[in-house]
Amino acid sequence: MSTQTTRPLAARLTVGWHQAARPASLGEHHARYGPRPEAGRDLAGAVAAAGLTGRGGAGFPTGVKMRAVAARRGPAVVVVNGMESEPASEKDQALLARAPHLVLDGAVLAAHAVGAGTVHVCLDRARDQQITALMRAVGERRRARVDPVPVMVHGLPRHYVSSEETSLVRWLNGGEARPVTAPPRPSDRGVGRHPTLVDNVETLAHVALVARYGPAWFRSAGSSDAPGTFLVTAAGAVAGPGVYEIEGGTLVGDVLEMSGAVDDGFVLLGGYGGTWHPMREAAQLPLTAAGLRAAGASPGAGLVLALAPSSCGLAETTRILGYLAREGAQQCGPCRFGLPAIADDFAQLAAGRPEDGVLDRLHRRLGVIPGRGACRHPDGAVRLATSALNAFASDVRAHAAGHPCAAFRRGRTAAGLPIPRPRAEGQWR
Ligand SMILES: Cc1cc2nc3c(=O)[nH]c(=O)nc-3n(C[C@H](O)[C@H](O)[C@H](O)COP(=O)(O)O)c2cc1C
Ligand code: SF4
Numbered sequence: 001m002s003t004q005t006t007r008p009l010a011a012r013l014t015v016g017w018h019q020a021a022r023p024a025s026l027g028e029h030h031a032r033y034g035p036r037p038e039a040g041r042d043l044a045g046a047v048a049a050a051g052l053t054g055r056g057g058a059g060f061p062t063g064v065k066m067r068a069v070a071a072r073r074g075p076a077v078v079v080v081n082g083m084e085s086e087p088a089s090e091k092d093q094a095l096l097a098r099a100p101h102l103v104l105d106g107a108v109l110a111a112h113a114v115g116a117g118t119v120h121v122c123l124d125r126a127r128d129q130q131i132t133a134l135m136r137a138v139g140e141r142r143r144a145r146v147d148p149v150p151v152m153v154h155g156l157p158r159h160y161v162s163s164e165e166t167s168l169v170r171w172l173n174g175g176e177a178r179p180v181t182a183p184p185r186p187s188d189r190g191v192g193r194h195p196t197l198v199d200n201v202e203t204l205a206h207v208a209l210v211a212r213y214g215p216a217w218f219r220s221a222g223s224s225d226a227p228g229t230f231l232v233t234a235a236g237a238v239a240g241p242g243v244y245e246i247e248g249g250t251l252v253g254d255v256l257e258m259s260g261a262v263d264d265g266f267v268l269l270g271g272y273g274g275t276w277h278p279m280r281e282a283a284q285l286p287l288t289a290a291g292l293r294a295a296g297a298s299p300g301a302g303l304v305l306a307l308a309p310s311s312c313g314l315a316e317t318t319r320i321l322g323y324l325a326r327e328g329a330q331q332c333g334p335c336r337f338g339l340p341a342i343a344d345d346f347a348q349l350a351a352g353r354p355e356d357g358v359l360d361r362l363h364r365r366l367g368v369i370p371g372r373g374a375c376r377h378p379d380g381a382v383r384l385a386t387s388a389l390n391a392f393a394s395d396v397r398a399h400a401a402g403h404p405c406a407a408f409r410r411g412r413t414a415a416g417l418p419i420p421r422p423r424a425e426g427q428w429r
Helices: 026-033 043-050 062-071 091-098 100-114 128-144 165-172 201-213 215-219 252-258 289-293 313-327 333-351 358-368 377-391 393-400
Strands: 076-081 116-124 151-156 196-200 229-236 242-247 266-269 275-278 303-306
Touching: 026 100, 026 128, 026 201, 043 062, 043 100, 043 201, 043 215, 062 100, 062 196, 062 201, 076 100, 076 165, 076 201, 091 100, 091 128, 091 201, 091 229, 091 242, 100 116, 100 128, 100 151, 100 196, 100 201, 116 128, 116 165, 128 151, 151 165, 165 196, 196 201, 201 215, 201 229, 229 252, 242 252, 252 266, 252 303, 275 377, 313 333, 313 377, 313 393, 333 358, 333 377, 333 393, 358 377, 358 393, 377 393
Parallel strands: 076 116, 076 196, 116 151, 229 303
Antiparallel strands: 229 242, 266 275, 266 303
């Protein structure tokens, strides 16, 4: 890839990361960012003025959500979403591994702003070290008596959909970590039937910075439609996979350049429920919700995943679809029947041994699934599948005619994108 790099890397959340191989202590955190400011009830207004949007994938305005929770009657609850179930994403793990106190500051400040009496931190139970580090950070704060509200750390079962916000609320209420139909949204009725603010860990780290330095400072980085900085994960066929902090408005091509994309083939934007694009086209687009909209794409939680040179895009999509089909919570029709059927159609196509009419059937299925699940999980799988049919259209024709590409015949199907191993059934609690 060669594009002109227009924006340097930013360093707000990532200050000191290169020196630190371990989580910053409370003392180091205060030396880096200054002490936590007094909690103010006008924080929701400052966050709205900053234009901060959620970093967990949907990009909803954080100030609007905070105001909605604050406006409800009775005590509220804050839930910190640190689950990071997207298999290729590393940004939340990297943030928690280096700056846990920034996230906890944001959670406690948000709790005060929305009138919450408890903060719950939800983590993937399989990440032992992360849970230990967060409990240590919470203990440090308890001993220093810096937090006016109790902070509890929980380990939840690992599934792709267990990190969806209604799954977290259901689990915290004593149930299984599977999504439930909304409304009511957690902001109306969540943990213990209280209004509940669920925010991603990166979002809360930005809240902590807005509280310290104000909305104008926040907007001094980024673009008018994507203010501030964003953590992104670059993975797949790149020489420097990992987490980068970029300013809003940075081009996809800049991220590919800085992470050393090794080819100018195809890129998957937004994660496993995202969309494939030729790199040359995507490179010109800002990695923002507004910048990608016209191309039918979204940055999701900031994922830029490069397809390995000479890999088969159809085979790679088939692997991901198989994973997404396995990872549904099997509660709704689209998850139980629709996703396995799409994954099976793709497997036939990728292998170059399709049944008659597989493409027509696939298009029909892709048309009826969106919007039918209780959560957006099936919509993401359909988005991925549809974009693969478009991006790899000539391969699709060849495979449908029984002629899989050379990459597939050589067995070169893996882009290095991680597919977690299937887990034992039934572990949702
Ligand atoms: C299938 C699915 C998986 C999700 N996984 C995550 C996740 O791992 N981490 C996260 O913060 N948000 C995840 N979300 C989004 C959450 O439901 C919720 O919107 C988010 O935590 C809100 O925080 P934010 O406004 O700060 O982004 C997921 C959503 C869906 C539909
Ligand atoms: S669509 Fe799938 S993941 Fe979402 S609630 Fe229904 S069964 Fe669960």
